[in-house]
Amino acid sequence: MYINPFLFILPRPPEQVVWNYKNHTQHELDLDYCHRLARLIHNPDLFDPNNIIDTQLLDAGILTVSKIDSPNWGWDELSKIYHIGTQNIPCESTPQNIHEWSRQYLAHCSEVLAKPEPSTDRKPQSVEALITLPAPGAMNDDSLTQALLRRKTCRSYTGAAVTLDEVGTLLYFTLGYLPARKNAHDDPVAPGLEARRSSPSGGGLNACEGFLLAQNVVGLEPGIYAYHPAEHALSQVNSLPEPALGQLLGGQHFINNLPLGVFITARFDRLWWKYEHSRAYRMAFIEAGHLSQTFQLVATTLGLNTWLTGAFADGQVENLLGLEGSAEQPLFFIGCGKSDGQAMCQEMRDLLCGVSS
Template sequence: MHINPYVFILPQPPAQIVWNYKEHTQHELDINYSTRLAQLINDPNSFDNNNIIDTQLLEAGILTVSKTDIPDWGWDELSKIYHVGTQNIPFEQPPQNIHEWSRQYLEHCTDVLATPAPAASRTHPAPDERIALPEPSGPTGADLRKTLLDRKTCRSFTRTPVSLPDLSTLLYLTLGHLHERIPDDSSAPGLTARRSSPSGGGLNACEGFLFAQNVSGLSPGVYAYHPAEHSLSLTNPLPDFALGNLLCGQHFINNLPLGLFITSRFDKLWWKYPHSRAYRMAFVEAGHLSQTFQLVATALGLNTWLTGAFADGPVEALLNLEDSPEQPLFFVGCGVSDGQAMCQELRDLLERQAVRP
């Protein structure tokens, strides 16, 4: 007898939950079942066909008759649980044709809309606390092919400020609710706002916090962006330490004029998509927005840099998101750069190593 390699155990007093993350099944074990499972983990050969607990653990898939071969996994168990556990969305009855899909999807949306939707905006600053941004403009007539070829990740930025009109254009085309787009008549109530990037279920679950160090016409600080009103509100002053301390020691970025922390409103995703696979969509949407930001910045003549490496705790505190269903996922920034993919200090180090005998 063998222990199923695709289970993990969660202590939830007074019981423990055994979760088969591959099959999306959970079982609650009392002290007797938990004790017996611990004995079988220590000695699988002690399985007893006459023991009702043993046979029920086998029927539940917690035990297996034959050993389960699992593919090699190069990361830790947590990443494997996430990947495997978000595979294969469970269907009670998978749709067999377009008519069944339409009926099931309509029923799902009807059920979702019958429950209260999360707040459209995660913050509600008073009108006098909002900073209206200039009307976005340009880049008009930008050549897409040239923009894609020119986009480059740079790691050496000057202290040249970014203009407020360019910031306005960046935020509007990346995160703004585009008033030029006519809402689709088939959109569900409350889901008519549209951005330039796609969003799972039309939820626009991602938001943005501006980290402004050197923007002309805007005081340095951390600002929440409000896409419906195309405005900012101050969240916190800049921290009294370098940006690199937030971004896992990447101090070559300390001169970056501005950056955008892309967050996700998990509560929006939970509302429409209760299956854990929706967690993947949070990162996918953040990736869409990151690429849009970079292309707009490039078309404006700015260079870009991006990272998923940051200190979650300090960033959550800076954005006032501690213990919140809204969480930071990614960071992307832009400014004037010398175009170098490596910072000068790293280039100097490589040169010194190259001349050593």
């Protein structure tokens, strides 16, 4: 008999809450159950099939007949609990097509808007108390100004192919290692941390990586590719997912014909190598945010529209990227392509028109 490795025990007097953070289930244990669980944790071989508490702990998944492997995460259990505990968004039924997604999402929004809006803790300010700032001026690089103004999240794509040159530009300026800055010979850089990207990275670790999902790229076979920033090169790791991309990304089927996207992953083992504190876990998400914004600005400059999401089936994505049981984990997905510029998919617009009429 074994103890489930994905348990978190929380004291909540007069009881103890045992939370299975992987399966999102929790159980409240009284004193007798707590005593018995403590003994079984000390020695799982004490399991007695005739003891009703033991059998109930087994039925609850707190005990397991077979050993369950846990990812080799490193020392940081706190971030492991948070990361695994927030995987795989609970969903009674994943939408099988764009029409199902549109109806479910509209119903969810309607349910949210029917509830009273949370009050703000901020004290309302009078108009006289506000300080009006000057209008923003144009930056020196007009292309950046225009990219910032034009960037838009779109949910309607034509499916038109993108070129390999565009893919190379996107990946290089988002994830590639840039040449050394001019006149930077006096900058103190520790060995092993010389590489730099266009976006900042906590501790200069560049702990985030990227996997390209290529569905329609001229000169590139459809599939999943690992990007190697030092070489500015790709290596294929898998074929395209089955079924459609939207099924993998929370039922968001409006994205099925997106020509390309990038899964941003985090090398947590690299973070723990330098920072032995759970706070470093925050830095992975901050870095992913920097990279996703850079990707969007580069794509916009290239005349492409963008879309991004953190909603995906973690286990399926890990399998797709070949990261099962690894301390490298997917955090975010960003994609781009030719679009009609619509922020809402056609199916949702049709549904809203039907509801309003």
